[in-house]
Amino acid sequence: MRGYLRSDGRKGIRNTVVIGYLVECAHHVAREVAIPFRDQDVHVIGFPGCYPNSYAETMMERLCTHPNVGAVLLVSLGCESFNKYKLAHIVRQSGRPVHTIVIQAAGGTRKSIAEGQAFIAEQKALLELVDTVPMDASELIIGTVCGGSDGTSGITGNPAAGRAFDMLVEAGAACIFEETGELIGCEHIMAERAITPELGVELEASVAKAAKYYATLGYGSFAAGNAEGGLSTIEEKSMGAYAKSGASPICGLIKPGDIPPRGGLYLLDVVPDGEVRFGFPNINDNAEIAELIACGSHVVLFVTGRGSVVGSAISPVVKICANPETFRRMEDDMDVNAGRILDGGATLDEVGEEIRDIVLGLAAGGRTKSEELMHQEFVLTYKSFTPIGPSCLPSA
């Protein structure tokens, strides 16, 4: 394994150039700048809102200084509320080249695109000269998410991802599982795995918060396709989703943008604090993936039963297909066929090892199907959080 050494000591497994738009009005220019480089690890991220939001600012800061990112171009319309000066300052302090285009000052769309493309071409040439350094599995952060779940997800794909997590935690990596709204019904058994009773209380509270939040909204974290795939209730979906966490002790509870301080298994609390304010906690799977990446994830494991095709900006997404019928239909999009566990073609441990090997291989030249297909989905919306309490990271 080899990585790109950053000034904060973290290492990246990619050397991506990120283009960040700071309001929807700058999105088109950002996208146009990226088009000639779309197969060269140049990814577009951004925040569409014009009103300020500290969660979104934190997310953009963590994403622009993610270890997989080598250089940053910011695209501002000019009048939005996002603090572009602060973001550029933080990126510069991290040792990364950063350039901000203000469309109103640059003279409009055409001139902004030309200025942006010149910067990207210059940075691509410089990034190609950067040497990699040896990297160890213990320096990795891995996230996991499930989407398009069905009745097979909790039997094959999720427990196999859990086995991979156990092996990666054993190797010293930090592993993050999430969606507290999809742990409803599992809170008590999960709390028993916390390394301290106080952390166990925090884990249960995070799920109670999610249950209350979703009850107010009138929907669980459950889509029509989940039911079509055989899942009858949120508790059933939760039991399957919970299997992604594996069997390691849970050593911390973090919130979006918090970076795990050391190896071990962490729960990411994705549900906002306080009264329900901006709508659904995460409007789709990519919002969850963006949060896992903002917590430093180098790689995200994505388990699907119905068949999702998404990838992400910044970090590779490994797609683990739980359903053998879906795999046969959508093989081009899937990195792992976990559905063969159902017909006895492999054991959970074998598929877990396969997932671990793919993860380690991504830091040694390997690429995922979604990377090859140039999937670079990204979404970021309004949320609000209070910082984690002192019991959430007990060994700190």
Next chain:
Amino acid sequence: MAHIVVHDAGYDPRLLLLDARDNVLVAKARLLAGETLEISGRRVAVSVDIPLGHKLARHDIAAGTKVLKYGAPIGSATAAIAAGEHAHTHNIKSDYTPTYSLSGEDERYREAN
């Protein structure tokens, strides 16, 4: 939580018992209406098509009792479910938040397409 795939001799090999405490089984392959299955030593006729990943009752489940999968409650039966019967949203409800699925009206549009 075990998540061990149990191949119980008393069941059709296309059915999966995930935990000894469970009162539902999972279909490992699509089952067709009219087929007969061996469940808990009894022969049972399948009344509707049951897709891969869906559940059927392992034994008779009384209305109001907890439905157990992975050895854990996943909701309550809203009607009596006979052994071998499809166990899903029409006879199981969440004990937390209601399950969203496309309604009859939405389904009519699907048929029109």
